[in-house]
Amino acid sequence: MSKIFVIAEHLNGEVEDITYEMLGKAKSLGGDVIAVLLGSGAKDMASDFAADKVLYVDSPELANFNPEAYCKTIVSLVGSHTPNIVLVGNTSQGMDIAAGLSIDCNMPLIAYASDVSEGSVTSQLYGGKMSVESAVEGDFIASVLAGSFPVDAGKGSGAAVEEVAAPDLSGLKIKFKQLIEPEGGDVDITATDVLVSVGRGIQNEDNMEVVQVLADKLGAALSCSRPIVDSKWLPKTRQVGKSGLKVKPKVYIAVGISGAPEHIEGMKDADCIIAINTDANAPIFDYADYGTTEDLFDVVPALTEKL
Amino acid sequence: MNIIVPIKQVPDLVEELEIDSSGKDLDREWLKFKVNEFDDHALEEALLLKEDSGGTVTAIALDGDDIDKALYAAAAKGADKVVKVTGIEGNVSNHEAAKAFANAIQGMGADLVFTGVQSVEDRDGQLGVLLAHYMNVPHISVVTGVAVNGDSVNVTKEYGGGMVAEFEAATPIVLGIQAARETPRYVPVAKVRRAMRSTDLEEVSAGDVSVSAGSSVSRMFKPESGGGAEMLSGSAEDVAGKLADIIKGKI
Numbered sequence: 001m002s003k004i005f006v007i008a009e010h011l012n013g014e015v016e017d018i019t020y021e022m023l024g025k026a027k028s029l030g031g032d033v034i035a036v037l038l039g040s041g042a043k044d045m046a047s048d049f050a051a052d053k054v055l056y057v058d059s060p061e062l063a064n065f066n067p068e069a070y071c072k073t074i075v076s077l078v079g080s081h082t083p084n085i086v087l088v089g090n091t092s093q094g095m096d097i098a099a100g101l102s103i104d105c106n107m108p109l110i111a112y113a114s115d116v117s118e119g120s121v122t123s124q125l126y127g128g129k130m131s132v133e134s135a136v137e138g139d140f141i142a143s144v145l146a147g148s149f150p151v152d153a154g155k156g157s158g159a160a161v162e163e164v165a166a167p168d169l170s171g172l173k174i175k176f177k178q179l180i181e182p183e184g185g186d187v188d189i190t191a192t193d194v195l196v197s198v199g200r201g202i203q204n205e206d207n208m209e210v211v212q213v214l215a216d217k218l219g220a221a222l223s224c225s226r227p228i229v230d231s232k233w234l235p236k237t238r239q240v241g242k243s244g245l246k247v248k249p250k251v252y253i254a255v256g257i258s259g260a261p262e263h264i265e266g267m268k269d270a271d272c273i274i275a276i277n278t279d280a281n282a283p284i285f286d287y288a289d290y291g292t293t294e295d296l297f298d299v300v301p302a303l304t305e306k307l
Numbered sequence: 308m309n310i311i312v313p314i315k316q317v318p319d320l321v322e323e324l325e326i327d328s329s330g331k332d333l334d335r336e337w338l339k340f341k342v343n344e345f346d347d348h349a350l351e352e353a354l355l356l357k358e359d360s361g362g363t364v365t366a367i368a369l370d371g372d373d374i375d376k377a378l379y380a381a382a383a384k385g386a387d388k389v390v391k392v393t394g395i396e397g398n399v400s401n402h403e404a405a406k407a408f409a410n411a412i413q414g415m416g417a418d419l420v421f422t423g424v425q426s427v428e429d430r431d432g433q434l435g436v437l438l439a440h441y442m443n444v445p446h447i448s449v450v451t452g453v454a455v456n457g458d459s460v461n462v463t464k465e466y467g468g469g470m471v472a473e474f475e476a477a478t479p480i481v482l483g484i485q486a487a488r489e490t491p492r493y494v495p496v497a498k499v500r501r502a503m504r505s506t507d508l509e510e511v512s513a514g515d516v517s518v519s520a521g522s523s524v525s526r527m528f529k530p531e532s533g534g535g536a537e538m539l540s541g542s543a544e545d546v547a548g549k550l551a552d553i554i555k556g557k558i
Contacts, residue, residue: 011466064472068445092449092466095425095483099436100446102402108521109432120525126427127320130333131530134430136522143432173445173477177461182469194558218554230348230486236469243449243465243485251557258320272557274550275536281323283530290553291536294543302547307554 002031005083018089024153050156059166067096090143098143113142127260128283185237194220201256241266259284308362345423351487360455383502395513400520405437410514424483431520439481448483
């Protein structure tokens with residue numbers, strides 16, 4: 001039977017949902033599911049893991065995520081336990097684990113995984129525009145996109161916890177200093193019923209007015225995808241997605257957003273999703289309830305007029 | 308600080324992507340390529356850091372179509388040195404690309420290596436972390452801020468929900484840049500042409516890159532499109548009318 005490692009992820013004292021998603025998936029593969037938890041005084045975090053066993057490593061150096069300390073510890077656990085499959089999040093933390101593990105433990109890595117089975121992994125590449133199936137022989141690592149599997153399937157009543165001594169973590173070159181919580185914004189996009197969300201399709205800052213007018217008419221807040229924040233057209237507090245916020249409004253109007261997996265992760269649970277995008281192949285239409293490929297610069301002003 | 312910035316060309320997603328006759332790869336014949344947008348951020352952050360704290364910036368790329376132009380553009384933006392890695396070309400795995408970069412960078416005395424945090428083609432993992440492990444140095448991904456602090460650097464790493472962690476790290480280190488402090492600078496074509504005439508493009512051999520991703524693509528397919536959405540037909544005016552009714556019904 002396969003031995004499946006699931007690398008648990010936690011931030012600021014809370015277990016991240018990706019952990020449960022991966023535990024549920026591992027269970028469905030029918031293997032021996034071993035959750036790997038690193039922390040300091042964090043053993044209780046595993047109390048609702050649906051796993052056959054929990055390997056727990058306790059060290060002050062592991063209290064908060066540290067790419068170097070976590071990599072070293074997980075490489076040593078994989079080396080001593082030789083799992084057949086390692087599931088790790090394709091997340092900010094997971095990215096700093098998976099690729100290094102691949103080299104240090106000489107295991108193939110398949111990233112951006114949206115599905116995993118024995119010997120085959122499906123990835124979402126090219127901004128979610130292509131699915132790619134990889135065949136892999138022998139043991140492998142998959143880094144799993146958040147939101148790919150249900151969270152509930154990975155929750156259970158915990159499992160026997162085996163404490164493992166940490167490897168030598170002296171002389172680390174990376175030192176964790178502190179976690180900084182986001183500053184509160186002028187608008188809380190997680191608390192509004194309607195969001196008008198804007199992406200790269202808006203083209204330039206002057207055009208932001210077009211969506212702002214629609215948002216004002218609806219009494220909605222304006223949110224956005226990553227490129228808009230990187231261009232500084234809206235503050236970080238308005239960003240929906242992987243490195244932004246998760247939102248669940250009644251109505252989510254995606255204007256000029258293609259729907260890369262990083263964005264989808266933050267908005268797919270909205271009640272009603274409307275997508276306006278001229279690219280008929282944009283992945284956003286797979287998640288939307290209603291869609292149009294008419295030009296946003298025609299539709300949005302006309303819609304504002306009719307409301 | 309001596310900062311090295313590896314640059315990678317990736318398919319431009321603005322173009323329609325087609326699958327080739329093997330069913331396992333993109334049809335690359337007509338594909339338009341551009342510099343990975345996160346690499347632009349990596350270069351920008353490197354240039355900003357140099358402007359703040361001094362040092363040199365070297366842009367380095369694997370051989371390939373149009374790569375000279377991308378490197379000259381980096382020079383026009385302010386890179387002090389541009390280097391092309393030869394003996395490796397075409398559609399290689401990130402494991403191979405990272406190994407080639409590691410071989411080429413070795414001996415350059417890098418304090419910092421800035422890569423784009425990810426690209427649209429990272430099937431076998433993100434380049435920066437692979438590179439760091441081949442170079443045997445630590446790494447931090449999803450970086451949104453870097454400041455020089457004596458011999459070390461202060462780095463901010465971004466998590467979900469806008470939470471960030473602050474680290475202090477010794478050099479050398481590889482950082483996967485998510486976003487530069489400023490929007491990557493634009494450089495006019497005339498300036499790139501001038502750089503082309505005045506810049507010495509160095510070449511370095513890729514060396515031994517006998518590593519592999521360890522897996523192979525068995526199938527590429529487009530995710531079902533429009534699977535979820537009911538597509539509204541008619542003119543923009545008609546569509547707006549239908550959308551207004553839908554929205555009014557929900558709020």
